Amino acid sequence: MRSRSRKSRWVLPATAVSVIALVAAGCGGSDDESSDSSGGSGGGGGDGAPGATEESGVKLGVLGECEGPFGGFHEDTVAGVALALSNLAGAKVESKTSALDGWTGATVNGTPIELVGIGCGDDTADTISEEIRQLVEQEGANIVIGPLSGDEGIAVAEYAKANPELTVLSGIAGSQEPTLQVQAPNFFRFHGDGAIWNAGMGDILHNEEGWDTVAVIADDYSFGHTSAAGFIADFCGVGGDVTTRVFPPLGTTDYSSYIQQLPNPDEVDGYFWAVGGTGTQAALEAFVNAKGDLTGDQHAGNLFFNPDLAQALGTDIAGAYVGGFAVLPGDVQTPEIQQYLASADKTWNTLASGITGGEPGPPSAAAGFGFMYGYYSAGVALVEALEETGGDPSPDALQPALAELELDLPYGPISLDENRSGIVDVGLSQLVEKDGEIVQEAVAIIPEVDQTFGGTFSTDTPPPSRDFPPCEEADLPWVGNAIPVVDGKPQE
Amino acid sequence: MISRRSLTRTNAVVAAVVVLLLVLPAFGSDFFVRFIMTQTLILGLMAATIVFLTAYGGMISLAQLLLAGVAGFMFGNAALSEGARGLNLGLSPWVAVVFALAVTTVVAFLLGALASRTTGIYFLMLTLVYGVIGYTVFAQVVTISGPSGITSIVAPEPFTEPVNLYYAALVLSVLAYIAFRAIGRTNFGLAMQGVRDDPIRMSSLGFNVALHRTLAFTLGGLVAGVAGLLNVWWRKQIDPASINIGPTLAILIIAVIGGISYFEGAWLGALVYVLLNTYTKSIPLIDQIGLTPDRFNTVIGLMVLLIMVLSPEGLAGILERLSRGRGLGKPTQHSVEPPTTSTSPVRTGPGGLQ
Numbered sequence: 001m002r003s004r005s006r007k008s009r010w011v012l013p014a015t016a017v018s019v020i021a022l023v024a025a026g027c028g029g030s031d032d033e034s035s036d037s038s039g040g041s042g043g044g045g046g047d048g049a050p051g052a053t054e055e056s057g058v059k060l061g062v063l064g065e066c067e068g069p070f071g072g073f074h075e076d077t078v079a080g081v082a083l084a085l086s087n088l089a090g091a092k093v094e095s096k097t098s099a100l101d102g103w104t105g106a107t108v109n110g111t112p113i114e115l116v117g118i119g120c121g122d123d124t125a126d127t128i129s130e131e132i133r134q135l136v137e138q139e140g141a142n143i144v145i146g147p148l149s150g151d152e153g154i155a156v157a158e159y160a161k162a163n164p165e166l167t168v169l170s171g172i173a174g175s176q177e178p179t180l181q182v183q184a185p186n187f188f189r190f191h192g193d194g195a196i197w198n199a200g201m202g203d204i205l206h207n208e209e210g211w212d213t214v215a216v217i218a219d220d221y222s223f224g225h226t227s228a229a230g231f232i233a234d235f236c237g238v239g240g241d242v243t244t245r246v247f248p249p250l251g252t253t254d255y256s257s258y259i260q261q262l263p264n265p266d267e268v269d270g271y272f273w274a275v276g277g278t279g280t281q282a283a284l285e286a287f288v289n290a291k292g293d294l295t296g297d298q299h300a301g302n303l304f305f306n307p308d309l310a311q312a313l314g315t316d317i318a319g320a321y322v323g324g325f326a327v328l329p330g331d332v333q334t335p336e337i338q339q340y341l342a343s344a345d346k347t348w349n350t351l352a353s354g355i356t357g358g359e360p361g362p363p364s365a366a367a368g369f370g371f372m373y374g375y376y377s378a379g380v381a382l383v384e385a386l387e388e389t390g391g392d393p394s395p396d397a398l399q400p401a402l403a404e405l406e407l408d409l410p411y412g413p414i415s416l417d418e419n420r421s422g423i424v425d426v427g428l429s430q431l432v433e434k435d436g437e438i439v440q441e442a443v444a445i446i447p448e449v450d451q452t453f454g455g456t457f458s459t460d461t462p463p464p465s466r467d468f469p470p471c472e473e474a475d476l477p478w479v480g481n482a483i484p485v486v487d488g489k490p491q492e
Numbered sequence: 493m494i495s496r497r498s499l500t501r502t503n504a505v506v507a508a509v510v511v512l513l514l515v516l517p518a519f520g521s522d523f524f525v526r527f528i529m530t531q532t533l534i535l536g537l538m539a540a541t542i543v544f545l546t547a548y549g550g551m552i553s554l555a556q557l558l559l560a561g562v563a564g565f566m567f568g569n570a571a572l573s574e575g576a577r578g579l580n581l582g583l584s585p586w587v588a589v590v591f592a593l594a595v596t597t598v599v600a601f602l603l604g605a606l607a608s609r610t611t612g613i614y615f616l617m618l619t620l621v622y623g624v625i626g627y628t629v630f631a632q633v634v635t636i637s638g639p640s641g642i643t644s645i646v647a648p649e650p651f652t653e654p655v656n657l658y659y660a661a662l663v664l665s666v667l668a669y670i671a672f673r674a675i676g677r678t679n680f681g682l683a684m685q686g687v688r689d690d691p692i693r694m695s696s697l698g699f700n701v702a703l704h705r706t707l708a709f710t711l712g713g714l715v716a717g718v719a720g721l722l723n724v725w726w727r728k729q730i731d732p733a734s735i736n737i738g739p740t741l742a743i744l745i746i747a748v749i750g751g752i753s754y755f756e757g758a759w760l761g762a763l764v765y766v767l768l769n770t771y772t773k774s775i776p777l778i779d780q781i782g783l784t785p786d787r788f789n790t791v792i793g794l795m796v797l798l799i800m801v802l803s804p805e806g807l808a809g810i811l812e813r814l815s816r817g818r819g820l821g822k823p824t825q826h827s828v829e830p831p832t833t834s835t836s837p838v839r840t841g842p843g844g845l846q
Contacts, residue, residue: 124733137523
């Protein structure tokens with residue numbers, strides 16, 4: 001007994017030591033070469049990003065979103081990239097019902113594009129930082145597509161800035177800072193930002209609908225700030241006045257105290273809502289409870305306003321204007337759009353998209369929404385840039401090629417500004433009642449909007465916040481240039 | 493009672509692990525050293541402050557991540573000279589370190605003084621309230637943070653190099669471990685254990701119970717602040733979500749997994765937590781049984797449940813029982829004994845150091 005007891009005393013040290021040794025040894029290897037390439041970079045560049053120049057192919061990581069307010073769109077993110085590679089790089093998806101199973105056979109000019117991992121974001125900077133580190137430092141990704149959300153975009157751009165060997169293409173993160181303030185030379189955004197997507201709204205509401213005063217309520221985080229900033233810059237730019245700004249925290253469920261901070265309907269001409277995710281309906285219901293019934297002619301919202309709101313709020317919401325997103329409103333159909341949507345239905349039988357509530361639904365429904373389309377755009381950009389470089393994925397070749405790209409995408413052309421952020425067309429729409437149902441109809445396309453708003457935003461201005469930008473008149477490049485849309489057809 | 497031989501063995505184990513960790517960068521992968529182990533050491537250091545307060549003071553605190561966050565936010569405010577948010581004081585990095593730790597210590601003292609007259613579940617709830625208030629303050633007060641937090645934080649030289657940061661986390665963890673154990677043998681540590689076991693008697697003996705609790709909380713806050721600095725240097729940013737209720741509970745879960753009455757358990761729990769968080773999704777076919785990455789909380793919850801059933805003293809308790817040749821189902825002798833006057837600082841039963 002004594003000898004057994006003595007022997008067993010060493011179970012603790014042996015276990016502790018062997019666990020660490022085994023795990024360390026088991027995890028070694030994949031980035032051994034990277035220590036050489038990163039070791040001499042110094043400064044912030046020493047985080048262990050692999051030397052992509054040594055790689056023969058693209059090791060692609062996708063930053064998805066499986067938790068948090070936008071967690072339902074995880075499938076959409078990977079599907080966007082997979083669809084681009086399926087359409088343009090010969091990829092075969094592994095599953096006809098889920099994009100998360102990845103693809104095989106994607107090549108551009110003989111360069112294979114391998115999916116090495118899918119990150120799982122939750123709308124926080126901490127988590128997405130850990131996820132991109134795993135993709136790059138553990139899985140060896142040399143190109144990353146993502147993330148989805150605003151604060152995540154800032155964190156990922158910061159990481160990209162510290163790891164110049166890495167190339168990042170934003171998924172659909174719509175905060176202004178990743179490109180205008182962080183300015184990582186290896187972070188590319190082939191979509192607009194939250195401000196861009198509201199360009200032209202103020203012009204319509206002030207000059208056509210006669211709103212002079214407006215109250216703004218927006219999510220209190222970088223995308224909400226950016227979205228509100230775009231509307232405020234636009235509305236004030238053309239001579240309107242924002243009397244109140246209210247910023248409830250993201251994820252609020254009871255909006256009553258924030259609604260109380262808004263003026264009553266007889267005190268302002270209208271309200272602009274930039275409350276997203278599950279908060280849109282909750283906030284509007286709180287408004288109905290506190291201020292009386294909604295009338296569509298007194299409300300406008302960013303991309304999160306949609307016809308489904310009528311199910312809870314009634315058809316009185318008809319008349320409300322809705323900001324743009326990465327895609328044009330659903331009633332705008334061109335051959336390119338139809339071909340793109342059909343390709344999604346051809347690639348998968350069903351997808352459990354966020355747009356179908358996480359239930360299996362038609363892939364074209366997901367493809368027609370901005371989240372998947374943003375990732376699709378990034379995938380297309382990657383393929384076209386690789387074609388430009390002859391399949392060379394090294395940063396020295398790929399990054400200049402990305403910066404010069406002019407994409408001709410289904411929902412309109414996209415090029416990049418000097419900060420590598422998208423210059424895009426924005427489609428504004430309106431909720432209208434047809435046969436007793438609320439539908440969304442396009443009203444105008446604002447062409448070639450960039451994120452500076454004619455100088456309101458620049459690298460020298462602070463990022464959008466609760467009190468920036470101030471309400472000031474400005475010359476906006478697109479005033480008077482809006483392309484009206486009638487019955488889904490742009491009137492050139 | 494813990495035999496002298498047992499203590500020596502514990503020290504030998506810890507020393508062996510420390511030696512192993514010192515040479516780890518020579519043979520471990522970059523990712524393992526810079527991501528897994530650096531994160532483990534930082535989280536372990538934070539969790540060790542919970543163990544410290546629980547073991548010596550009987551105070552289970554949910555405010556430790558808040559205090560780590562205060563240090564991180566203050567460093568960001570002080571060290572950055574230009575940035576999107578914050579005070580942008582532009583102090584030199586090491587002055588910013590002193591500033592951050594000073595503010596954290598003062599905050600910990602004030603919060604500790606306020607909480608010093610509460611015990612048990614009331615202390616737990618009060619520190620939870622601290623955490624919620626802290627989150628709200630940093631989310632709402634744009635002068636010092638705002639909802640998107642402070643970004644572009646750079647560590648002082650030489651800790652910009654990830655391996656150096658790993659060694660900093662290791663050295664500070666070892667120092668904290670030694671200090672926490674040594675405190676148990678000091679007059680202050682002995683008085684704290686008396687305060688934990690019978691505050692009324694200690695009070696009647698002339699000890700200032702509230703002051704002892706306050707000072708212990710302050711010391712724990714200072715060490716949490718050190719861990720908070722390492723954390724922002726490692727992450728390069730901090731925002732209110734970093735100190736939200738989820739991460740706050742994660743630190744407590746780490747302490748529970750490791751064994752809330754074992755200092756070694758703090759780092760052991762952190763290692764298990766980080767490994768699970770990192771590698772669960774890599775296990776082949778794991779998604780076939782429904783454990784997709786978004787189910788990490790389910791995995792960690794099951795882990796905690798399993799550990800609590802097998803051994804309320806956590807993994808360190810399980811390892812100790814195994815090393816003593818006892819079955820998992822039997823409680824260790826010291827976990828059911830009433831507190832004694834032994835001065836051994838490390839191993840404790842639930843609610844009592846022996």
